Amino acid sequence: MKISLSLFTNSTLSAPRTDIIRRTYDSFCDTFGTGYPVTVYCDSHPNFKMFKFYFEELQKYFPAVYKTSSLSDGYVKSINNSDADYLFQLEGDWIFNKSLIKHSLEEICDVMTAFGIYHFRFNKRSNVVQGWDIGLKECSFDSFKFCTTSVLSNNPHLIHVERYREKCLPLLQVKPGSKGIEENLTHVGLTGAVYGGRDYPACVKHIDGRRSR
Secondary structure, rough: OEEEEEEEEEEOOOOOHHHHHHHHHHHHHHHHHOOOOEEEEEEEOOOOHHHHHHHHHHHHHHHOEEEEEOOHHHHHHHHHHHHOOEEEEEEOEEEEEEHOOOOHHHHHHHHHHHHHEEEEEEOOOOOOEEOOOOOOOOEEOOOOEEEOOOOOOOEEEEEHHHHHHOHHHHHOOOOOOOOHHHHHHOOOOEEEEEOOOOOOOEEEEEEHHHHOO
């Protein structure tokens, strides 16, 4: 199977510094390994003045960087342009808790294939019924545990490209900012999954690049 990585970023207060997205990418590689093709989708908002310089800095570090008009614009482009079987969708201001992620991407993809899962995310909080996660059903595949949910959020997640194009892509809308993705996919009859069983600790942490200088 082919697994690729999409990184999403935008020109914020910290531009043209790239330390936040590089920290995210390093955390991904430290957790899952290197060798996965990576493409960066960069929104020119809101710091237009520094976008050109930020874009150039990104090109020094990443092999493929594309300009977008919003998060959803880049997100849709990443799905339409992908030739991968599975695509990891990662906004550029998250880090992983490596000690809690016990499986490789390939093992996770095998579980997704076995259960027909098209959206598999890593939770920013423990797997409890809270917020949008109004229902979590624990499932297992040998020793691999996960929970199904009707919440398909923007938190770091892995998608099965073909099934996602069929079930989710038609519901997405290209909108300004960070709108047009998760609110369109949540509680509308779709089913996603989160890593770990019920009460499993948070696997990712948001470092919020919008507020970082």
